[in-house]
Amino acid sequence: MRKYNPVTDVTVNALKAVLGEKNVTTDPDKMHPYSHDEVADTRYQRLPEVVVLPENTAQVAAVLKIANEQMIPVVPRGGGTGLACGAVPMYGGIVVSLEKMNKILEINAESLYMIVQAGVRTDEVQKQAAKAGLFYAGDPCSSDSCFIGGNVATNAGGNRAIKYGVTRNQIYSIEVVTPKGDITTLGGRLKKNSTGYCLEQLFIGSEGTLGIITTITLKLTPLPKAVMDFLVVFPTPELAIDMVGHMNRAGIQATCIEFMENAAVKSVEKYLKEKLPQGESGNYLIIQVEANNEEQLDEIAAQVDELCSEKGATAVLVPDAEKIWKVRKSIAEAVRHEDMIYSSEDIVVPIDRLSATLEEMNRICVKHGAASRTVAHAGDGNIHLMILKAGNTLEEWPEKLAAIQQEIFDYVYDIGGKLSGEHGIGYKKKTLMAKYTDPVELEIMRAIKKALDPNNILNPGKIFDLD
Numbered sequence: 001m002r003k004y005n006p007v008t009d010v011t012v013n014a015l016k017a018v019l020g021e022k023n024v025t026t027d028p029d030k031m032h033p034y035s036h037d038e039v040a041d042t043r044y045q046r047l048p049e050v051v052v053l054p055e056n057t058a059q060v061a062a063v064l065k066i067a068n069e070q071m072i073p074v075v076p077r078g079g080g081t082g083l084a085c086g087a088v089p090m091y092g093g094i095v096v097s098l099e100k101m102n103k104i105l106e107i108n109a110e111s112l113y114m115i116v117q118a119g120v121r122t123d124e125v126q127k128q129a130a131k132a133g134l135f136y137a138g139d140p141c142s143s144d145s146c147f148i149g150g151n152v153a154t155n156a157g158g159n160r161a162i163k164y165g166v167t168r169n170q171i172y173s174i175e176v177v178t179p180k181g182d183i184t185t186l187g188g189r190l191k192k193n194s195t196g197y198c199l200e201q202l203f204i205g206s207e208g209t210l211g212i213i214t215t216i217t218l219k220l221t222p223l224p225k226a227v228m229d230f231l232v233v234f235p236t237p238e239l240a241i242d243m244v245g246h247m248n249r250a251g252i253q254a255t256c257i258e259f260m261e262n263a264a265v266k267s268v269e270k271y272l273k274e275k276l277p278q279g280e281s282g283n284y285l286i287i288q289v290e291a292n293n294e295e296q297l298d299e300i301a302a303q304v305d306e307l308c309s310e311k312g313a314t315a316v317l318v319p320d321a322e323k324i325w326k327v328r329k330s331i332a333e334a335v336r337h338e339d340m341i342y343s344s345e346d347i348v349v350p351i352d353r354l355s356a357t358l359e360e361m362n363r364i365c366v367k368h369g370a371a372s373r374t375v376a377h378a379g380d381g382n383i384h385l386m387i388l389k390a391g392n393t394l395e396e397w398p399e400k401l402a403a404i405q406q407e408i409f410d411y412v413y414d415i416g417g418k419l420s421g422e423h424g425i426g427y428k429k430k431t432l433m434a435k436y437t438d439p440v441e442l443e444i445m446r447a448i449k450k451a452l453d454p455n456n457i458l459n460p461g462k463i464f465d466l467d
């Protein structure tokens with residue numbers, strides 16, 4: 001890792017001259033919230049040297065120019081809900097929080113798009129689109145606290161990816177500030193484009209290592225006319241998971257297929273202090289379907305009911321939608337309530353390997369005396385495995401966890417899976433990234449980073465190391 005200069009009075013004064021006194025802080029109490037994301041492990045916390053709150057793109061650009069001149073690392077930050085320590089300033093320096101760039105600049109119902117600044121909360125994007133009778137399809141479970149810019153930077157997935165795709169599929173164009181402090185707009189409000197490299201897609205999902213995203217033009221659609229959510233209960237995780245393939249083969253297009261294995265259901269029951277349907281042994285699928293009218297919805301609902309019952313469901317319920325989604329979205333808090341020491345994995349595998357992967361993951365965790373809680377965006381093969389220390393001591397846990405991860409990822413990569421389906425690599429998973437990624441692929445990524453950020457000042461040490 002290259003040597004950076006510390007932030008000095010000279011740096012702080014230069015930042016204040018550009019951003020104004022009120023948008024620059026070095027007060028440790030005020031900076032503390034910026035020292036971590038949603039990863040609870042304190043080994044991954046680090047206080048920034050200065051936090052800046054730009055109000056426009058020109059200010060972001062000026063910060064990057066100062067950082068290059070003075071060789072100081074810069075870390076972009078959205079809502080801080082990341083699960084890979086991507087927004088944590090592991091090498092100190094300047095944190096650029098986009099929280100004040102939180103305006104919706106345009107909602108165009110005629111041409112179905114929305115222009116937003118990067119610091120708008122994702123559920124605000126959804127709500128304001130809905131107010132205009134429109135639909136923003138991106139829907140990470142953290143939508144009430146993450147920012148749209150963070151979603152773009154991580155290429156967030158979420159609940160509706162099977163039907164609508166992930167964040168990269170919702171975007172027409174982005175305005176970015178490059179690591180050197182230049183401003184450019186990539187992409188366009190176009191249905192197709194073969195004009196050179198598709199650079200907007202390179203920046204989407206680059207976890208704040210290639211540029212700071214400041215403004216985004218999002219695609220919208222008309223609001224779905226009729227929606228129904230099912231809670232389907234199965235006696236085994238495998239029967240539940242196998243429904244994804246059954247539904248695909250039957251041609252039933254779900255909007256969401258979310259899985260919660262029984263240990264996760266029980267964890268949420270305890271956390272919410274609420275009895276859930278067949279909570280003692282049931283494995284859940286939350287299935288959402290949409291249609292153009294009520295008649296069509298009834299037809300799809302009958303198909304789902306029949307297929308799930310035929311494939312072993314013990315209950316096909318139409319619950320209060322808000323309530324059942326609260327159950328699904330409470331899992332992270334519920335597990336944290338059980339034990340602060342756990343590792344959250346974000347494995348993605350081919351759909352036809354989901355069931356076998358679950359079985360293998362459970363076997364490996366049990367073998368090492370760890371506990372597991374598993375939920376999945378099952379429709380897109382994305383498993384969130386939370387590995388709890390359980391009977392292991394604090395001293396032996398890091399080594400045990402490394403052994404568990406190695407066995408699991410050896411298996412996952414053998415069957416064509418990957419480390420992360422949606423949370424990204426950040427700082428936390430870069431060792432695993434180095435271990436499991438093809439060296440040629442890694443070298444291409446490094447070459448791109450070096451070309452765009454010759455001083456390696458933008459979010460250094462994230463995704464991979466340069467040397």
Ligand SMILES: Cc1cc2nc3c(=O)[nH]c(=O)nc-3n(C[C@H](O)[C@H](O)[C@H](O)COP(=O)(O)OP(=O)(O)OC[C@H]3O[C@@H](n4cnc5c(N)ncnc54)[C@H](O)[C@@H]3O)c2cc1C
Pocket residue numbers: 037038075076077078079080081082083085086087098118139140141142145146147148149150151152153154155156157158159207208209211212213214329332333422423426459462
């Ligand atoms: C309870 C819970 C549920 C979650 N559910 C989901 C889910 O369903 N799907 C999913 O994909 N993720 C989920 N996440 C993870 C997280 O919410 C997403 O990764 C989200 O996209 C992060 O957005 P953020 O604004 O909080 O970004 P941050 O955590 O602030 O930053 C994340 C990364 O993006 C970079 N970044 C942020 N803003 C910018 C910007 N404007 N320009 C350049 N880089 C930037 C940061 O440097 C960092 O590398 C969940 C997290 C929690 C805690």
